[in-house]
Amino acid sequence: MDKVLICGLGAVGLTFAVKFREKCDLRILVDEERLERYKKNKPTLNGKVQEFEYVLPSINTFTPDLIIIATKAQGLESAIKNIKNFIGKNTIILSLLNGISSEEKIKAVYPEAVVLKSYFIGHSAVREGNSVTQDGVGEIVAEKNPRVIEIFKRCGINYSCPDDIDYAMWLKFTMNVFSNQTSAILNMTFGELKRNRTFIEFAKKLINEVRLIAEKKGVKNLDNLEADALHALSLMCDEGKTSMHQDILAGRSTEVDIFAGEIIRLGKEFKIPTPYNQVIYDLIKVKEEDNEYSVHSC
Numbered sequence: 314m315d316k317v318l319i320c321g322l323g324a325v326g327l328t329f330a331v332k333f334r335e336k337c338d339l340r341i342l343v344d345e346e347r348l349e350r351y352k353k354n355k356p357t358l359n360g361k362v363q364e365f366e367y368v369l370p371s372i373n374t375f376t377p378d379l380i381i382i383a384t385k386a387q388g389l390e391s392a393i394k395n396i397k398n399f400i401g402k403n404t405i406i407l408s409l410l411n412g413i414s415s416e417e418k419i420k421a422v423y424p425e426a427v428v429l430k431s432y433f434i435g436h437s438a439v440r441e442g443n444s445v446t447q448d449g450v451g452e453i454v455a456e457k458n459p460r461v462i463e464i465f466k467r468c469g470i471n472y473s474c475p476d477d478i479d480y481a482m483w484l485k486f487t488m489n490v491f492s493n494q495t496s497a498i499l500n501m502t503f504g505e506l507k508r509n510r511t512f513i514e515f516a517k518k519l520i521n522e523v524r525l526i527a528e529k530k531g532v533k534n535l536d537n538l539e540a541d542a543l544h545a546l547s548l549m550c551d552e553g554k555t556s557m558h559q560d561i562l563a564g565r566s567t568e569v570d571i572f573a574g575e576i577i578r579l580g581k582e583f584k585i586p587t588p589y590n591q592v593i594y595d596l597i598k599v600k601e602e603d604n605e606y607s608v609h610s611c
Contacts, residue, residue: 318377324438326383356443373398412571431455491516493557504551529583564604569597
């Protein structure tokens with residue numbers, strides 16, 4: 314495994330692209346508009362300008378062994394469409410998106426590909442335009458695959474392969490639900506969330522709704538979900554801001570539809586009440602509309 318294609322050059326994609334570039338034949342998949350943007354304003358990581366080789370979706374002379382999708386949730390549909398010409402019979406796809414449904418959506422379009430369950434977890438990055446600042450703390454969590462493990466080791470990619478990938482993914486999802494969304498509404502850092510006892514009690518109510526849904530989805534070993542999720546919060550750097558918090562501050566659309574929106578949808582499917590996620594969903598939508606109004610009124 315030597316050829317790698319990355320779709321999405323945001324905080325996560327850029328962080329790993331720099332590492333893959335040193336040891337692999339790497340390409341970054343972009344559309345024409347983004348290509349022109351990168352030519353005029355090259356991406357930077359921790360203040361250093363980064364040079365990459367870019368390919369357009371229409372180009373099919375490059376057949377990667379590994380495709381990594383690292384877009385935001387809003388970009389998944391375009392990413393699935395854009396990788397069409399790069400799928401081979403042995404292609405492995407990792408989707409590092411938040412949420413719990415991107416793998417299913419990719420597999421539905423490309424049943425011939427090997428789509429591994431995966432996600433990124435680590436200290437939050439700060440993104441301003443094409444500039445990313447990240448302290449290097451983080452890893453890719455993925456299903457076990459010898460070819461993927463080999464390339465991770467060769468490229469110095471921090472990774473782990475848990476025995477129960479489904480629980481691991483739902484644990485990450487749980488943290489997104491109770492911390493990303495509330496931090497965006499409350500305008501609070503990780504440290505401020507950790508120290509606030511009232512927030513912790515509210516977080517437990519959100520976590521319980523996720524746990525009830527996860528049980529219906531067949532996820533095992535959920536007895537420690539609350540404790541594990543709150544422990545994961547305790548490991549985050551105090552000054553860090555969640556990605557959704559940064560999105561709200563920057564006036565960008567958020568991933569609320571794959572967090573609270575997904576829990577609400579599944580709650581209706583399984584006839585499980587999700588009032589706390591409904592409130593979170595509505596408040597985030599208020600924030601998004603206010604941001605949109607502010608942009609158009611300037």
